[in-house]
Amino acid sequence: MNFELISTDSASSARAGVLTTDHGVINTPIFMPVGTVGSVKAVTQEQLRQDVKAQIILGNTYHLYLRPGLEVLSAAGGLHKFNGWEKPILTDSGGYQVFSLAANRKIKEEGVVFQSHIDGSRHLFTPENVMDIQRTIGADIIMAFDECPPYPSEYRYAKKSMELTHRWLDRCIKRLGETTPRYGHEQTLFPIVQGSTFKDLRTISATEIAARGCAGNAIGGLSVGEPEQDMYEMCALVCNILPADKPRYLMGVGTPWNILENIALGVDMFDCVMPTRNGRNGMLFTWNGVINIKNKKWATDFTPVDEHSPCFASRDYSKAYLRHLFAAGEYLGLTLASIHNLAFYLELITEARAQILAGTYTAWKNKMIPVLKTRL
Known part of the structure; x- marks a missing residue:
């Protein structure tokens, strides 16, 4: 295994690196x-x-x-x-x-x-x-x-x-x-x-x-x-x-x-385990904040689960449909919620790496955290 440190944020200890194993390369964080x-x-x-x-x-x-x-x-x-x-x-x-x-x-x-x-x-x-x-x-x-x-x-x-x-x-x-x-x-x-x-x-x-x-x-x-x-x-x-x-x-x-x-x-x-465990219980993490998809307020919301995500589970299904799947006890709801949350976590950490490489991580992080914590 080899680890190469590529960049460090000037305003914090955040780092971007490359971890190489026999089964492939991992970009860090x-x-x-x-x-x-x-x-x-x-x-x-x-x-x-x-x-x-x-x-x-x-x-x-x-x-x-x-x-x-x-x-x-x-x-x-x-x-x-x-x-x-x-x-x-x-x-x-x-x-x-x-x-x-x-x-x-x-x-x-x-x-x-x-x-x-x-x-x-x-x-x-x-x-x-x-x-x-x-x-x-x-x-x-x-x-x-x-x-x-x-x-x-x-x-x-x-x-x-x-x-x-x-x-x-x-x-x-x-x-x-x-x-x-x-x-x-x-x-x-x-x-x-x-x-x-x-x-x-x-x-x-x-x-x-x-x-x-x-x-x-x-x-x-x-x-x-x-x-x-x-x-x-x-x-x-x-x-x-x-x-x-x-x-x-x-x-x-x-x-x-x-x-x-x-x-x-x-x-x-x-x-x-949070992205999958919470997803199976109806809690979704998004770029706009945290959604309890079981809440009745989403029953007629036909907007995407997260319009900012490139992932199909976030982009191609509405909040109303996903809420329906949970209400009906459909296994598809568990899968879509799990994929959405995992994809969001990987999108978030990929963006964090990009911000480290750009030298803007700390300002971006301080702006993002209040948004991520918002209960929608």
Whole structure:
């Protein structure tokens, strides 16, 4: 993997770059649609390529390990062959799922024992077997196994969790060095900065992560319930420590305005289930603001969902028709809303990159955020 920094905004830390993997080139900053089980919900791979203009998607180690399972993925030749997505893929390590399964897991030095949310069966994730699982999945970018502490966390717990994450990282690096990619393409490890919302812990963690010298770095443990301002403060602190010549990935963030603010702080990569999850519930993000398409006010509005978008799902269907689909319980409504939101996210981040290259990012961002937050 190679990362080339192309331009930096003069009034902020926003950056434009090019990330090259064996499965293709990614222009940064970038938003990555989430395909937890190898599928972005309600959206086909062809729609992701042609309509959303996605450059990279995510899969999840925990979910893919449980279904379809490693035997199927191995026989298929990895996730790229299995799901037909020939562009880059990133896999989360399952650390966040361990966090979300708090009632059904036990964390210890060796790893995490957890119960499957599918059938209750018990499994053990260790840094070593999580690396092995991600070798079998075959993603281009793979994440280190970490513990994501909840918000709020007591200082003592956050410190203990962070130190465990660092020890697990060393085991991940060691195991990856003992194994080789299975499908003929390179796999790159990103470690994850933790430390909750404590400045000294985030400083320690970012310094430790930077010292490992990995090809890219991630920021985890944010967007888990903390105030937005705390997220921005932690992100700014960490980005000032992580090396500037390597991509920075903020995990699980977030709203369009969260993304624009964090780009200004120096983040290059984002993912979030929000565009598809909110879309399936009738919330649409547009260049004019946020629409609840289930609202009766749209019943006779025959204007496009978003007249500024080149995407067919936004341009070729009216608000009234999309509201009708939701009211009638038609699956097409879920698909159109998901494609619209994903396309909007990619349009937004593409425009953000253009503004960085033009040297006008900060003024544009400050103008756009109030508009994006508007409730229509």
